[in-house]
Amino acid sequence: MQINYVLFLLLGAAQGQRSIVSWGSRLQKRGASSVEDEIVVHDDHIEAMAGLSQVDLSFEGIEMTLNKGKHKEPKQILDGSIRGRARPGRLLAIMGPSGAGKSSVMHALAGRIKESSALQLFGRRYVNGKELAGDSPLPAALIEQDVNFFPHMTVRETLDFRVQLQLGSRLSKRARHKVVDDIMEQLGLTKVADSIVGNSKVRGISGGERKRLSIAVEMIASPALIFLDEPTSGLDATAATKLVQTLRDLADEGKTIVAVIHQPSQHVFDKFDDIMLVSEGKLMYFGPREEVRAYMNKYGCKAPADMGTAEHILDCVSADLLEGETAEDASNRMDRLAKNAANQNIDLGIAKTAIESNSQLQRFSSGMSHRPRSSLLTQFRLLLQRSFREISRGKLVLFVKLVQQVTTALIYGGIYSLGTNQASIQDRFGLLSLIAIGTANMAIAQSIRAFPREKSIISGELASRMYRTLPYFVGKALAEIPLVTFMSSVFGSILYRLTGLSRMTGKFRNFLGLLSMHGITAEATGLLIGAFSPSSDIALAVFPAILVINIIFDGKNISEENTPRLLKWVPKIGLIRWGFEGLCVNEFEGLEFDVGGPRRGPVAKTGADALARFGLGSRSLGDVLRAQMIITGGFYALSYLGLTLTRQRFQVMQPPLDNKQILDDAKEKEL
Numbered sequence: 069m070q071i072n073y074v075l076f077l078l079l080g081a082a083q084g085q086r087s088i089v090s091w092g093s094r095l096q097k098r099g100a101s102s103v104e105d106e107i108v109v110h111d112d113h114i115e116a117m118a119g120l121s122q123v124d125l126s127f128e129g130i131e132m133t134l135n136k137g138k139h140k141e142p143k144q145i146l147d148g149s150i151r152g153r154a155r156p157g158r159l160l161a162i163m164g165p166s167g168a169g170k171s172s173v174m175h176a177l178a179g180r181i182k183e184s185s186a187l188q189l190f191g192r193r194y195v196n197g198k199e200l201a202g203d204s205p206l207p208a209a210l211i212e213q214d215v216n217f218f219p220h221m222t223v224r225e226t227l228d229f230r231v232q233l234q235l236g237s238r239l240s241k242r243a244r245h246k247v248v249d250d251i252m253e254q255l256g257l258t259k260v261a262d263s264i265v266g267n268s269k270v271r272g273i274s275g276g277e278r279k280r281l282s283i284a285v286e287m288i289a290s291p292a293l294i295f296l297d298e299p300t301s302g303l304d305a306t307a308a309t310k311l312v313q314t315l316r317d318l319a320d321e322g323k324t325i326v327a328v329i330h331q332p333s334q335h336v337f338d339k340f341d342d343i344m345l346v347s348e349g350k351l352m353y354f355g356p357r358e359e360v361r362a363y364m365n366k367y368g369c370k371a372p373a374d375m376g377t378a379e380h381i382l383d384c385v386s387a388d389l390l391e392g393e394t395a396e397d398a399s400n401r402m403d404r405l406a407k408n409a410a411n412q413n414i415d416l417g418i419a420k421t422a423i424e425s426n427s428q429l430q431r432f433s434s435g436m437s438h439r440p441r442s443s444l445l446t447q448f449r450l451l452l453q454r455s456f457r458e459i460s461r462g463k464l465v466l467f468v469k470l471v472q473q474v475t476t477a478l479i480y481g482g483i484y485s486l487g488t489n490q491a492s493i494q495d496r497f498g499l500l501s502l503i504a505i506g507t508a509n510m511a512i513a514q515s516i517r518a519f520p521r522e523k524s525i526i527s528g529e530l531a532s533r534m535y536r537t538l539p540y541f542v543g544k545a546l547a548e549i550p551l552v553t554f555m556s557s558v559f560g561s562i563l564y565r566l567t568g569l570s571r572m573t574g575k576f577r578n579f580l581g582l583l584s585m586h587g588i589t590a591e592a593t594g595l596l597i598g599a600f601s602p603s604s605d606i607a608l609a610v611f612p613a614i615l616v617i618n619i620i621f622d623g624k625n626i627s628e629e630n631t632p633r634l635l636k637w638v639p640k641i642g643l644i645r646w647g648f649e650g651l652c653v654n655e656f657e658g659l660e661f662d663v664g665g666p667r668r669g670p671v672a673k674t675g676a677d678a679l680a681r682f683g684l685g686s687r688s689l690g691d692v693l694r695a696q697m698i699i700t701g702g703f704y705a706l707s708y709l710g711l712t713l714t715r716q717r718f719q720v721m722q723p724p725l726d727n728k729q730i731l732d733d734a735k736e737k738e739l
Contacts, residue, residue, distance in 0.1 A: 120207055122156040123195055123293040123324050126416040129724035130176050130191035132349075145172050145349050148190065148724060149410050152354040153417060154326045156292070158341040159319050161329045165386045169349040170328045171297055177326070178295050179205035181719040190724040194418050201429035202721035208293035209286035213301055215278070216525045218454060219270040220461035223281055224248065224261045229450060230285050233442050233534045251287055255280045255314055264461070276307030280314060294318065296327040305333050312336045337378035347385040347402065351409040367408050368401060440535050448539035455547035466551075469514070473559040476506060481566025489662050490671060493678045496655060497624065499567060504648040505619060507583065508590040511552070512615070515594025516607035523598060523711070531716060537708050545592070545704060552587040556580060570655050578654045578689065586647035589696045592703040593643055599710030618644040624682045641699055650692035652684050
């Protein structure tokens with residue numbers, strides 16, 4: 069009865085997947101349209117924006133130091149000279165040679181420097197003339213250089229998913245459809261609305277279109293300030309120009325845009341209003357784009373008449389020797405530019421006397437809200453549908469998995485031909501052991517290859533509180549069940565007939581159920597490894613050790629009595645042990661063997677005698693299934709904990725003067 073109940077759950081989950089109703093586009097746009105009467109005003113739906121329609125960002129004294137150890141000199145990433153201002157309606161480009169500290173400046177301003185005990189971060193930031201707290205992120209969208217999406221979702225589906233979670237039921241279906249179409253048209257994505265996004269392994273939209281999609285998903289929140297880390301990297305000249313023109317259009321609407329740009333073409337360069345030049349962590353220039361060429365001619369180096377400004381200014385702020393320069397000349401040029409930049413008169417839009425006390429500093433939340441906008445049921449439905457869509461649309465992955473299952477079953481079937489003599493007892497144990505090990509190996513390996521990449525996406529979504537971790541895990545687990553059940557059925561059906569496993573009533577059905585449950589437990593194990601691993605490489609490095617331990621304690625390689633005392637708990641959570649024991653109990657119960665022919669040790673007349681050789685048979689199939697369910701649930705709970713513990717935290721920016729001195733004094737006392 070219990071094995072039948074598990075089979076019912078597995079098959080029922082597959083049916084439940086097909087009954088999910090797809091959702092329509094859900095988004096809202098500022099400004100009314102033909103569906104104006106259906107759009108609910110949502111000025112307060114993003115707490116991070118704090119009601120700000122425009123953001124005037126000023127900053128000064130940005131300094132970052134990396135302590136390498138007690139006996140090593142600290143590395144200064146930013147030297148404290150970084151200051152400037154990003155204003156509404158203007159594009160600010162942060163430029164400089166490779167390794168100059170451009171991305172560090174941008175992430176420091178956004179409050180997104182990853183937390184580290186080895187880092188020290190100082191500086192002041194001001195929003196609309198008021199000082200921002202050091203532990204507060206800016207009310208802004210940050211678009212990283214490499215933005216990951218679920219590759220098998222279309223552009224429209226990607227936007228739909230995020231909008232429904234962020235806005236919930238605030239808009240009608242018709243209004244959401246209308247506004248999604250509007251934002252795709254604004255960002256030039258209408259032609260690829262129904263194309264899958266893709267990635268490096270799945271062919272989808274182009275790199276430029278993917279960059280514009282990364283902006284589109286952030287525009288759902290209608291941010292007044294947008295940071296972009298090298299948005300034109302990897303794009304050809306045409307795609308880069310189109311993308312920066314999109315940024316130009318957003319700035320013209322009143323947005324504040326800050327972008328790290330590496331080696332732009334002259335067409336791209338000309339679309340920016342303000343330029344910040346950084347080299348070796350020092351400010352080299354801040355001011356209007358129109359003035360930078362003359363400034364560099366005066367303080368840096370003369371530009372040939374036929375050289376573009378973008379190329380010229382990067383040459384000037386590079387520590388590399390220019391044509392005809394000596395090492396001393398290059399050093400003097402860099403010192404001269406840094407000194408003049410430090411003396412530049414930059415209007416930060418603030419008054420020194422207006423700097424407020426810490427208790428009055430502005431603070432913004434790091435996400436849209438302290439809790440998701442949509443209900444748990446909505447989160448679960450959308451996450452389940454997304455997970456199932458990714459699985460079902462990955463045709464190449466499905467084909468490879470199917471080939472693996474069929475090939476393995478044919479190999480086993482070509483080797484094993486089971487009878488009822490004494491030798492077949494050993495063959496049965498060997499075959500069932502291979503099945504348990506092989507199923508676990510393939511399921512864990514596939515899971516840990518895929519999940520770290522998925523984690524890079526969901527970590528950002530969880531950090532922005534789009535949804536909770538629980539509905540994600542439940543949705544992902546249920547989405548995997550139909551695939552595991554199907555693949556197990558294909559493998560088991562071929563193998564069972566070819567090898568001659570027991571034909572007793574109900575044994576084949578139980579075999580498929582046990583195989584499916586074993587595969588689900590293995591998937592949970594892979595998820596656990598992936599949750600605590602920062603990358604696929606680390607997960608794959610940990611995997612062999614975990615698999616070997618599971619094989620050692622699989623129930624036949626070492627007896628329970630001789631297991632070291634400190635490791636007595638390992639067999640109780642042994643992935644392969646429970647899978648192997650369940651398959652053995654199902655196969656051997658009720659079997660009778662011939663006593664003639666070749667022998668392998670003491671004669672076993674019945675399946676119960678054979679099970680007793682390995683200390684098996686004392687537990688029922690229900691006991692095995694309960695143990696596997698507990699292990700699966702425990703691994704999912706630990707995976708939940710893993711995602712929580714590895715969630716990104718960001719460095720707090722300390723004021724540049726007093727607090728820095730306090731820290732320096734504390735260090736001297738320690739020494």
